[in-house]
Amino acid sequence: MSIEIDPSAQLAFRRPLTGVIKQTLSIRNTSQLPIAFKVKTTAPKQYCVRPNSGRVGPGQTLEVQVQMQAMKEDPPIDFKCKDKFLVQSVAITAEREQLASADLWPTVERDAKDQIREKKIRCVYLPPLEHEIGQIKEEEDEQQPQHPPSYSTSSFSSVTRVETAPEPVDEPAAVVPSLPSPIGAPVAGVSNVSNEAVVVLKHELEQAKDIIQNLRASNEKLQQEANSLRQRRTEPISAASTAPTMTAVQVKQPQGYPASYVAAAAFIAFIFAWLFF
Known part of the structure; x- marks a missing residue:
């Protein structure tokens, strides 16, 4: 029965420790049988492990998320966890x-009980990223020679060429200082920067790249939505307003009888009344 754990020796948490910090433990099963695992810690109130137990099939790898709870304040820089x-x-x-x-x-x-295999992993607190980068640069500057050779400014292309003057055979060749190494690469002569710290730096740089890509995608999406809103505002209104039309209705006034007809009828009625009554 054999498993591989990455990181195998220590789990690093970078300062500041006043916020929640997440790290990952990778458990890989290199045997032919499935393996059951269980994760314990000496500070269960300080760390949250998910999953803290489980099963890993032959040739498979399972990632365990370790979350360190936020502290009220950072411990001293020389504090050993x-x-x-x-x-x-x-x-x-x-x-x-x-x-x-x-x-x-x-x-x-x-x-x-004798068949249970155990692997201990200690926790370490790393200094802030800016402090560690500055320390690496200072140590590189100390390793630089006091009188570096001159560089030619002619015929420069994308790759910098270093030209040195010819020297006698009896004298030692001039030392060409090495160019600064990138953050992710190991730096020669730096004894107090461990391999685990370099791995953590690589991991944090990859996370920063993912965040930048997500921000760029969100920015492009917002620009597309803004352009769409501008196009909608500039479209002419196609609906033409129509004024209501009024239809004149002529109302015919009722026409009465002529006055001569009325007078004649009244006279005839008077005659009839006088004769018969």
Whole structure:
């Protein structure tokens, strides 16, 4: 039974520690049998591990997220962290396949405790990124010779060429200072920068690149939406306003009888009344 854990020796958390910091533990199963694992820590209130237990198939890799809770204030720069993680693993045989996940570890610890493999990983606090970069530059400047050779300014292309004057055979050749190495590459002669710190720097640079790409994509999307809104505002209004039309309605006034007809009718009625009444 064999597993590989990355990082294998220490888990680094970079200052400032006043915010939540996340790191990843990769567990890879290099055996032919599935493996059950369990992660423990000496400071369970300070760290959150997900998942803290599980199963890894043959040839597979599982990532465990370790989240460090925020501190009220940063500890002193010379403070040494004593927190540790313990990764326990055991092979899942055919007999153990029948056990429930809750009964697996109690049964193994009772009947086959000698088959449990353990790996300890200590926690370290790294200085701020700006402080570490400045320290590397200072150490590189100290390693530079006091009288560096002169560089020719003619015929420069995309690759800088260094030209030195010919020297006698008996004298030692001039030392050409090495160009500053990128942040992700190891720096020769720097003894107090560990390989783990370089790995952490690479990881943080990759995360920064992903954030920049996401911001660029969001910026392009916002510009497209702004252009769409501008086009909508500049479109002419196609709907033509129509004024209501008024239709004149002629109302005919009722026409009465002529006055002569009325006078004649009144006279006839008077005659009839005088004759018969």
